[in-house]
Amino acid sequence: MKRRDFLKKGLGAGLLAGAFLKVSGAASLSGVGKSNPSKPFDLVAVMGGEPIPMFDKAIAALGGIGKFVKSGQTVVIKPNIGWDTAPELGGDTNPELVGHLVKQCLKAGAKDVFVFDNTCDTWNRCYANSGIEDAVKNAGGKIVPGNTENYYKTVSIPNGKRLKEVKVHELILNSDVFINVPILKHHSSAKITVCLKNLMGVVWDRRYWHRNDLHQCIADFGTWCKPDLNIVDAYRVMTQNGPRGVSQADLVMKKTLIISTDMVAADSAASKIFGVEPSEVNHIKMAHEMGVGNMNLDELNIERLRV
Amino acid sequence: MQKLFSLRWLRRLLALVYFLFFVFIFVDFSHTFSEGFIRGFLYPQFTPSLLKFIKVGGIFATGFIAVSLLTLLFGRVYCSVLCPLGIFQDFIARFRIKKQRYKYLKPLNILRYSVLSLVIILALSGSVFLLYTLDPYSFAGRIFSNLVRPVYYSANNVLASILGIFNSYALHKVDFVGVPWQGVAIVAGLTAPLIFVAWRWGRLFCNSLCPVGAFLSLISRYSIFKLTIDENVCTVCNRCSRSCKASCIDIKEKTIDFSRCVACYNCVDSCKEGGIGYKFAYSGSKTVSVTSPNPSRRNFIANFTGLMVGASLLGKSLKSIAQGKGRGLDVSNPELGKSTAGHRPNSRLAPITPPGSDNQKDFLNACIACHLCVTVCPTHVIQPSISQYGLLGLLQPHMDFHSGFCNFECTLCGDICPTGAIRPLELDTKKRTQLGKAKFHMGNCIVRVDRTDCGACSEHCPTKAVHMVPWDGLLLPEVDEDICIGCGACEYACPTTPYKAIFVNGNVNHQVAQMPKETSDDPRESDVDDFPF
Numbered sequence: 001m002k003r004r005d006f007l008k009k010g011l012g013a014g015l016l017a018g019a020f021l022k023v024s025g026a027a028s029l030s031g032v033g034k035s036n037p038s039k040p041f042d043l044v045a046v047m048g049g050e051p052i053p054m055f056d057k058a059i060a061a062l063g064g065i066g067k068f069v070k071s072g073q074t075v076v077i078k079p080n081i082g083w084d085t086a087p088e089l090g091g092d093t094n095p096e097l098v099g100h101l102v103k104q105c106l107k108a109g110a111k112d113v114f115v116f117d118n119t120c121d122t123w124n125r126c127y128a129n130s131g132i133e134d135a136v137k138n139a140g141g142k143i144v145p146g147n148t149e150n151y152y153k154t155v156s157i158p159n160g161k162r163l164k165e166v167k168v169h170e171l172i173l174n175s176d177v178f179i180n181v182p183i184l185k186h187h188s189s190a191k192i193t194v195c196l197k198n199l200m201g202v203v204w205d206r207r208y209w210h211r212n213d214l215h216q217c218i219a220d221f222g223t224w225c226k227p228d229l230n231i232v233d234a235y236r237v238m239t240q241n242g243p244r245g246v247s248q249a250d251l252v253m254k255k256t257l258i259i260s261t262d263m264v265a266a267d268s269a270a271s272k273i274f275g276v277e278p279s280e281v282n283h284i285k286m287a288h289e290m291g292v293g294n295m296n297l298d299e300l301n302i303e304r305l306r307v
Numbered sequence: 308m309q310k311l312f313s314l315r316w317l318r319r320l321l322a323l324v325y326f327l328f329f330v331f332i333f334v335d336f337s338h339t340f341s342e343g344f345i346r347g348f349l350y351p352q353f354t355p356s357l358l359k360f361i362k363v364g365g366i367f368a369t370g371f372i373a374v375s376l377l378t379l380l381f382g383r384v385y386c387s388v389l390c391p392l393g394i395f396q397d398f399i400a401r402f403r404i405k406k407q408r409y410k411y412l413k414p415l416n417i418l419r420y421s422v423l424s425l426v427i428i429l430a431l432s433g434s435v436f437l438l439y440t441l442d443p444y445s446f447a448g449r450i451f452s453n454l455v456r457p458v459y460y461s462a463n464n465v466l467a468s469i470l471g472i473f474n475s476y477a478l479h480k481v482d483f484v485g486v487p488w489q490g491v492a493i494v495a496g497l498t499a500p501l502i503f504v505a506w507r508w509g510r511l512f513c514n515s516l517c518p519v520g521a522f523l524s525l526i527s528r529y530s531i532f533k534l535t536i537d538e539n540v541c542t543v544c545n546r547c548s549r550s551c552k553a554s555c556i557d558i559k560e561k562t563i564d565f566s567r568c569v570a571c572y573n574c575v576d577s578c579k580e581g582g583i584g585y586k587f588a589y590s591g592s593k594t595v596s597v598t599s600p601n602p603s604r605r606n607f608i609a610n611f612t613g614l615m616v617g618a619s620l621l622g623k624s625l626k627s628i629a630q631g632k633g634r635g636l637d638v639s640n641p642e643l644g645k646s647t648a649g650h651r652p653n654s655r656l657a658p659i660t661p662p663g664s665d666n667q668k669d670f671l672n673a674c675i676a677c678h679l680c681v682t683v684c685p686t687h688v689i690q691p692s693i694s695q696y697g698l699l700g701l702l703q704p705h706m707d708f709h710s711g712f713c714n715f716e717c718t719l720c721g722d723i724c725p726t727g728a729i730r731p732l733e734l735d736t737k738k739r740t741q742l743g744k745a746k747f748h749m750g751n752c753i754v755r756v757d758r759t760d761c762g763a764c765s766e767h768c769p770t771k772a773v774h775m776v777p778w779d780g781l782l783l784p785e786v787d788e789d790i791c792i793g794c795g796a797c798e799y800a801c802p803t804t805p806y807k808a809i810f811v812n813g814n815v816n817h818q819v820a821q822m823p824k825e826t827s828d829d830p831r832e833s834d835v836d837d838f839p840f
Contacts, residue, residue: 144476148479211761214761252831253832
């Protein structure tokens with residue numbers, strides 16, 4: 001896909017999402033905590049099970065993976081693989097969930113499923129020790145490096161306030177479908193890290209963001225980069241010492257999974273699960289105000305499920 | 308007449324295989340070989356094994372004894388089979404013009420034994436600078452790590468790019484990051500003359516400046532089996548002498564100076580009469596015509612004694628220069644506490660040595676700057692030093708937190724260090740080994756100066772020694788030095804330029820950090836069982 005096409009597509013998707021929000025906003029006046037199954041869900045939350053069954057239930061409620069992945073398409077999956085830590089420490093997205101997702105995409109007819117992250121610790125150790133490399137390979141996906149600058153291409157962020165230009169991994173530019181799979185964690189810089197913050201792993205120079213109002217840059221990037229689907233792993237949630245974590249004392253078993261096409265909505269729901277108000281997390285509030293998505297959960301058509 | 312199988316071809320084959328493995332280990336970025344394999348592979352390397360034997364001891368550090376015994380049996384086999392710099396020179400010498408032939412040269416005994424004496428005396432008086440500058444193993448290591456590695460990386464990147472066109476990510480690109488250009492320039496500057504000498508005169512370096520060559524020559528004078536010319540069949544055709552890259556065959560006398568012979572066996576194959584081969588050197592036969600004449604040995608002894616006195620004085624003065632110049636200051640000095648403020652935060656008080664090096668002095672006394680740790684370090688945090696340890700520590704590695712930070716889960720450098728300068732640590736011990744302490748310099752911090760959230764330092768901290776505390780509606784970093792391990796993650800991640808707002812001050816003596824607070828092997832159960840929205 002050419003860059004221009006990609007931008008067009010992104011813009012189109014953005015408009016579409018905006019229209020959706022308006023409609024669903026009107027629909028959800030029926031009341032908090034209730035869903036309207038006659039309309040498409042804005043967000044599906046599942047609680048009480050293992051990650052894979054929770055995902056299967058959630059994606060079914062959204063109409064199945066086939067709604068997002070068409071035959072012959074290329075898919076890029078971006079989990080959080082930021083840290084060289086074992087899966088049970090909750091620093092990286094659950095490897096089984098990632099592997100399962102790869103399988104589902106291939107089942108839906110995807111031509112290629114790529115997985116990568118621009119990691120914080122050394123990339124190949126993160127890939128290996130998070131368990132994600134093996135999970136992806138076993139599922140038939142391709143694990144892709146993001147360790148050097150020449151994998152990244154410059155794009156401009158027309159609606160960005162502080163972030164006007166950024167180098168983005170070529171797979172984000174070249175793939176047909178982009179699935180964002182963050183893990184919900186406490187974050188020493190951004191308060192919490194979910195969908196919006198996870199996108200920092202598709203760009204090259206993170207230091208620029210830290211130097212230039214981190215929260216604003218996260219929101220700015222959200223105006224440009226819109227994943228087709230966001231899956232939040234909130235099974236083992238790091239509630240302190242994030243984003244790396246020191247030991248399992250930092251974790252709480254929340255056993256939840258959130259899935260949505262709206263990053264801001266998913267982040268908002270995840271904040272609540274974490275235990276902070278979304279409006280207290282600056283980048284979520286900013287993204288909401290910039291029209292990236294809707295953080296007001298009472299305006300959304302939410303399906304709540306249990307496993 | 309070339310025989311199908313000969314000593315010469317056997318040594319060539321062995322040398323080639325060993326050399327290729329050696330080069331690969333010093334340029335590899337994929338951790339292809341296990342630490343155990345690398346340790347075993349480098350076992351026969353003379354200098355590292357000797358240093359390790361002195362520092363750590365043990366059966367696995369006896370490579371230099373094995374090499375010495377081998378030399379006592381058959382001469383300097385090490386020089387032509389195992390010495391990476393020797394084989395490197397042999398490759399260079401292959402580019403000689405056909406007409407160029409070797410010819411007998413007089414031994415440079417005064418030079419080679421003076422250098423050896425000086426190296427020993429300096430090492431005994433506490434500086435291994437001259438040793439590692441001339442040592443063939445570490446010299447070769449530096450060539451491959453600093454000069455060949457970037458070429459290897461580039462070749463890999465070209466291949467990876469080509470595969471990328473076909474949507475394959477089977478190979479990944481790698482950056483040659485962090486290596487100081489000055490270091491590369493110094494290594495290149497020392498390699499260039501070596502290449503010229505090897506091209507022009509073959510193994511002249513090995514018999515003039517190489518301390519290992521000089522030491523082994525003292526043994527090979529007394530080798531039990533020596534290469535000798537059978538006077539009865541010699542036709543004085545001079546082929547052997549012309550093929551001798553050590554220039555040690557005096558055809559007029561029909562003698563081989565076995566102290567200089569590097570056991571390449573070219574002469575053996577060159578002799579049409581089959582007149583050169585190993586002979587028992589103590590049989591009393593007439594063909595024993597080896598070794599250089601006695602005067603040189605006498606010279607050596609005289610030299611050595613003289614040098615002992617002179618060089619030990621020189622050694623002491625050099626050592627004091629080294630210590631005075633930037634070797635890091637003692638942390639117990641009360642002056643240092645107040646000197647942080649007002650200084651540039653990056654000009655740290657003491658450089659940082661790798662985990663397992665215990666203390667700077669021992670590290671610098673045992674490290675021969677082979678740069679194997681520089682090559683294998685997965686985060687590229689270990690880099691050759693330029694000025695960090697002063698002139699006499701030039702190119703000995705330090706932790707450069709601008710090119711990377713020490714991976715919390717990694718102990719590779721200690722696992723592979725062949726000299727014991729970096730000792731192997733258990734992972735749990737390493738995780739609490741404090742290389743230095745993080746210092747927060749608020750005046751440089753984004754949060755304080757720009758009043759926007761940042762926290763990159765705390766984000767990367769593996770023990771949360773760097774944590775965020777509320778400050779004016781924002782979060783500001785704070786350091787708990789007791790649990791800081793000096794890994795440099797905070798310094799690396801800090802986005803400020805040109806000077807960082809947080810940096811690590813090296814511990815001259817490594818310390819043990821306290822355990823991070825509140826650790827557990829079990830996650831907590833959730834206290835809510837309904838959707839909070």
